[in-house]
Amino acid sequence: MDENSNERPSRRVSVPWVANAPARAERLVMMTAYDFSQARLVEQAGADIVLVGDSLAMVVLGHSDTLSVTVDEMLHHVKAVRRGVVNPLLVADMPYGSFHLGCQQTVAEAVRFIKEAGAQAVKIEGHRPKTVAALVEAEIPVMAHLGLTPQSIHKLGGFRVQGRGDGARRKLLEAARELEAAGAFSLVLECVPADLASEVTAALESPTIGIGAGPDCDGQVLVFHDLLGLEDRLSPRFVRRYAELGSDARQALSAFADDVRHGRFPSPEESYDDPTLLGAEPIRKIYG
Ligand code: KIV
8 A cells, every 4th residue: 555645444334334433533534436447546545435426417427417317327337336446335326216106116226226236325315214214124224315405406496505594404403313213324414504514413323424514514525526626517615626637637638639630649659669569568467
């Protein structure tokens, strides 16, 4: 392991380890990933939890919201991430429509994420204690998600901060308690006032993981493309961009295009001009 890397000591993260994080006063790091190479990067960076979010619909598949991504599309990406992740807990987001038609349908779809794709838990949006209980009964750990739940975009009328006002605060706090009582091992809080997130966090034994929910949650999550500066269509205030890979990538890609157009790529060193070497060099070595 590189001395300067943030890689965590080798240990497999389990659901109970995540669920007990508040008791250990340990802050949880969750990052999203959608393919093999992203999965390796987030693990090497020290993520405790890797979420294959349905944000896939927007940041990878180019949709304007998360509603249209299917179970099969999600499975395809969870499988790729599974191949790249060894130690972090792998959580699969259940997409819109996959847990809305009753507990039997929900459990059947969730089982696919566990059996076919190797996820260790699923995440579902909204206040659905009965659904959570049915999944837990089927041995499937559940991460709940309250606040701004993007799958409810039509009901909510847009991507807006949730839990403002006394009634909404009380409702969210009660929903959080009910989800925990139903067996959820953790709760994502998205876009809620920081003091409400703090109150929910204090009220629960299981960990809260915030995104746009202030500093008092037990953990934080950001979307891969947001934190690396790869997504430039939306820029919510809760996103901190730790790099500008979008502009770095544009520069690199245009340098390649420019070199090709001006005959600067490939150079003699990047070419095989000695016929005796052809087929003898271990070309694949660089991918090993
Ligand atoms: O889909 C997603 O990436 C998410 C996270 C933002 C929590 O739900």
